[in-house]
Amino acid sequence: MPSSARELGRVGVGITVHENAPLPDISTPDAVKRTLLAARSIVYINPATGTSGKHFAQVLQNLGIAEAMKPKTTLLEGGYVVEAVGRGEIELGIHQITEILPVKGIKLVGPLPEALQKVTVYVGALTPKARDPEQARRFLAHLQTPESRQAFAKRGYMAGP
Incomplete structure (x- = not known):
């Protein structure tokens, strides 16, 4: 049912303090690059287990600072990896913005610049074996209402094109 596919939102990678x-x-x-090199410590999700971590490891390579950052980098396995920033253990956290906003004790600096950004697109669609296709259609329609879009935006999702 490809025609039922609807973009629900987009999430970028951000930096927090x-x-x-x-x-x-x-x-x-x-x-x-200057901010990262000046930081005493950073944390991001392990590239082996998280998309934003895999992407950020490549960002460090592209900026030419991967080796310089190794001694001050902590890799964590998932969840809210930026909680260590809120506890004052790590100076900078890098993660998907939706994984930054719920964490107490931190603030979002902002998204990575476009040239360094990785945006994840979230899509909803009906499956061929939906138990109640009409209810599923109504649910997808509800997720696209202005109220739902506003709720998504508060949690860090950007609207698509």
Whole structure:
């Protein structure tokens, strides 16, 4: 049922700091590079287990700082890996924005610049074996209402094109 596919939202990768920390400059790839090199520690999800981690490891390679960052990098296995930033154990956290916003004790610096960004697109669709196709259609329609879009936006999802 490809015609039932509907984009529900997009999620980018962002950088976070402790709620009491000043916001570093991440406005350009060079600014991100300077900010990362100046940080005493960073955390992101293990590239073997998370899309944003795999992407961010490549960002470090592309910026030419992967080796310099190794001694101050912590890789975690999943969940809210940026909680360590809120506890004051790590200076910068990198994760999908939807995984940053719910965490207490931190604030979102912002999304990575477009040249470094990886956006994940979330889509909903009916399956051929849906038990109640009409109810599934109504649910998909509900997820596209202005109220649902607003709820998604509060949680870090961007609207698609």
